[in-house]
Amino acid sequence: MARYEQIASDLRDAIVRGGYPIGAQLPSEAELALRYSAARGTVRQAVALLAAEGLVGSRQGARRIVLGSERSQSFAELHSFAQWARSMGYRASGTVLSSQRRPCSPSEAVRLSLEPGEEVLDVLRLRRLDGEPVLVERTVYAGWIAPAVERLDPGCESVTQELYESVGLVFAYGEHLIDAVAAGSEDARLLGVRRGSPLLRQRRVTTTQEGRPVESSDDRYRAGSVTFSIRNSTAANPLVRRAGD
């Protein structure tokens, strides 16, 4: 673990534990540098990490301010339903309802950087939190990873983790589109809600470290079961609003 990560982690703990309540000022960079016997540049990297997490804000000339005190989750917990559920103290389970190979559609070819007509693996999964059905996941895997996915146990908890352990596949980047849709008849049946009732939809494309697309997924959460949360600032602005399709 790098020195600046240690310092960031130490400060984050202090904030989460209430040592620096919301609205309080953080010590100056010079003071932190002295306290941790590090150069000012190293301390700046540490607080930049906290700023990216939305925990602290800063303005030139003034002390840094604590903006929030909730620990933000890791990348893995955003991409893996099971890992997220575990970290929240829920028991996650899942079932593969169908799984079949087929040639990819033109739009999928673009999203996954495939040749038109190349084979993909189409998987439908139902996910549960503490036994309650919460999420319908329709995932399209690129052909080159399909064999490894097909080898997975149908009741497998964490696909992400299994793929890492079996073939060393690491998800590294993701793009996510979030909107609301009405439940179709299949969604309604699986989630146990009425047709037309609101669902939170997350469409995502995930790629490896090399930027190679692995999967494209359409996840639909039962309303009330999940909320997405973001902190942004004039400096860091990850969330973007787009016009509907």
Place this chain on the structure above:
Amino acid sequence: MARYEQIASDLRDAIVRGGYPIGAQLPSEAELALRYSAARGTVRQAVALLAAEGLVGSRQGARRIVLGSERSQSFAELHSFAQWARSMGYRASGTVLSSQRRPCSPSEAVRLSLEPGEEVLDVLRLRRLDGEPVLVERTVYAGWIAPAVERLDPGCESVTQELYESVGLVFAYGEHLIDAVAAGSEDARLLGVRRGSPLLRQRRVTTTQEGRPVESSDDRYRAGSVTFSIRNSTAANPLVRRAGD
């Protein structure tokens, strides 16, 4: 404009214009430093900016990779419906349907850091894109900014911009919670949809540069009109999934 921002802007333009297509390698830091006659540290600040925007990814030892080529919008465009609409080429309009002072509820007192029972301003607005009703906005303003809000023109396009010009108020930080809800009868009537149909809800709290909360808002978008978009990576992870209320 800082040197590293110039470099970032230059590289971003090149990426957006297709000079570096998705999947391509960026020049090495040393080469960029030479090209721009800047120190390597300065170049690193520039590419860190692009990485935060999700445009490029990096791994130690390998060249940086272009991951996306869409320009992400500014903070203002996320917080201000009007400024976002304008940048997307839409014509935005809005109407204040009601506006009244009342004592704040206990939960609002916490969210806006107010004394229990302190006065707040409650505003209901309907927003349109090219004439079409798209968004119902229920905003609660802290008492100290209420007079300035009440002085605004009821048909005012951009509240954010007007507040900046009239009292110099700058929104600097925001927290956003995104989920899906069914349209209530008021929502349905205003947006011209059926009761119970899906809406995309964005609840947000916005604060000033000093970390002082200004407004708390519940915005509901008609399904299909707006999508939120995010890019994340193992390094930068702004988006968080949370359990429902």
Place this chain on the structure above:
DNA sequence: AGCTCTGGCTTGTTTGTACAAGTTCGCCTA
């Protein structure tokens, strides 16, 4: 042909220095 290994390239981390720019607060003055 296929494999390993190594050397050079590239990004990651840390330190040190210097100056610019903005904030804060006390002091002085009108």
Place this chain on the structure above:
DNA sequence: TAGGCGAACTTGTACAAACAAGCCAGAGCT
């Protein structure tokens, strides 16, 4: 008392240097 001024403090930007760690392609070997 109210306002203006300035000094001290704090964050932002930029440069330079050095080493660590990981990647990659080409040389050489089997």
